[in-house]
Amino acid sequence: MSHYREDDIDGMADEYEMADMDDDMDEEYHGRGMGDSDSDNEEYGQSNSKVTDTSSAQARKGEDIQGIPWNRLSITRERYRQTRLEQYKNYENIPNSGEASEKDCKPTKKGGLYYEFWRNTRSVKSTILHFQLRNLVWATSKHNVYLMSHFSVIHWSSLSCEKSEVLNVSGHVAPCEKHPGNLLEGFSQTQVSTLAVKDGLLVAGGFQGELICKYLDRPGVSFCSRTTYDDNAITNAVEIYDSSSGAVHFMASNNDCGVRDFDMEKFHLCKHFHFEWPVNHTALSPDGKLLVIVGDDPQGLLVDAHTGKVIGLFRYQRMNFKNWLC
Incomplete structure (x- = not known):
């Protein structure tokens, strides 16, 4: 994990949020006839006892799976999503690494059904x-x-x-x-x-x-x-x-x-x-003989799990802090 100050946490999030649009939506959720609340247990002006889950049956009837009352807002879900895709800035520790890696990646096939929504709980x-x-x-x-x-x-x-x-x-x-x-x-x-x-x-x-x-x-x-x-x-x-x-x-x-x-x-x-840089994640091979180690370096390590000896290197795209999440 890269070095950071704890007082940077809020600032980093704020810098990369679509602040204006999100603030407008939040105002509509809580300020325009929907009630203000200081409670973490209240959402969209309604208590958790009233709004805690969205079921698959409700979703099939057209209810938003996150419980967002789009019919009460001045913006549609489709427009908000499109604006967010166009304006949201994803954090990159290497400038333009996202665009560069996309050139090496195969196009993703869309339209496949891999998951089916079942329930969203907000309690x-x-x-x-x-x-x-x-x-x-x-x-x-x-x-x-x-x-x-x-x-x-x-x-x-x-x-x-x-x-x-x-x-x-x-x-x-x-x-x-x-x-x-x-x-x-x-x-x-x-x-x-x-x-x-x-x-x-x-x-x-x-x-x-x-x-x-x-x-x-x-x-x-x-x-x-x-x-x-x-x-x-x-x-x-x-x-x-x-x-x-x-x-x-x-x-x-x-x-x-x-x-x-x-x-x-x-x-x-x-x-x-012990290695030369902060270690973000270590994974063990199924046979228990090898470790894959990634961290604050553009190269990952293949390591003997018993001795700690480095037996190989591999390079990966360090895009959007992906190696933090391996």
Whole structure:
């Protein structure tokens, strides 16, 4: 993840928004006879008890899947979308990289039906502090979703349409189990930068190098660790995987240029690889022998998963921060 100041977050978003049109729409949503509201639980001037979902049946009848009341606005959905496509400026860290990469890409065939709309719920809202952050929403099955909402990790079921809090990091969080390397004093007010949820395990990474591990079927937190005290410590990505021995591990990628591998049975650090630039994401090959590592460099690395030795390089288009999201 590239370096940034936290006070830049709002400015970066504002700079690339179609501010005038969005403000006009917002005024129409809330200001022209639709009621003003200070509550996060109110949308388009109506309470969440009235407007929480749009079903597939409602969508087939012509209702907007996002619940936007276009019939009450002075602009149509089609016109707004066309204007946004024409005026919206996507952020690029390399000028004109989008246009350049389009020349190398094959034309996309349109008209295929790959997904069918089922439901949109607006009672569950994720909170993402910065547009570079990744993996803060996880679908562990067709019906189970885990997401960050402010300082809470929330579970939402699409079957029952109910949500529950899994972990709250707004206050003090400390481990209730004893493991070597466990930071018994824990953390306070952790800002979560990335998540991983798989096979009943949850790992949250923080802006200051924090790692918080929890079993979903156990009360409390099992493990807390700070991977680094480096000034540039943010945890960019966490990957939970089964090792070749069958043991469950997780791998953390950090802005301090490190990749760390932990055994989740004993929560001990097994491997620590160091590279020349901040690591944004690490992926393990199906046979467990190779790592693909991408970060703040136009070249990605092919690495031996056991030794950390670089055995190959590959180049990719670093367009629109795509390597942040690999």
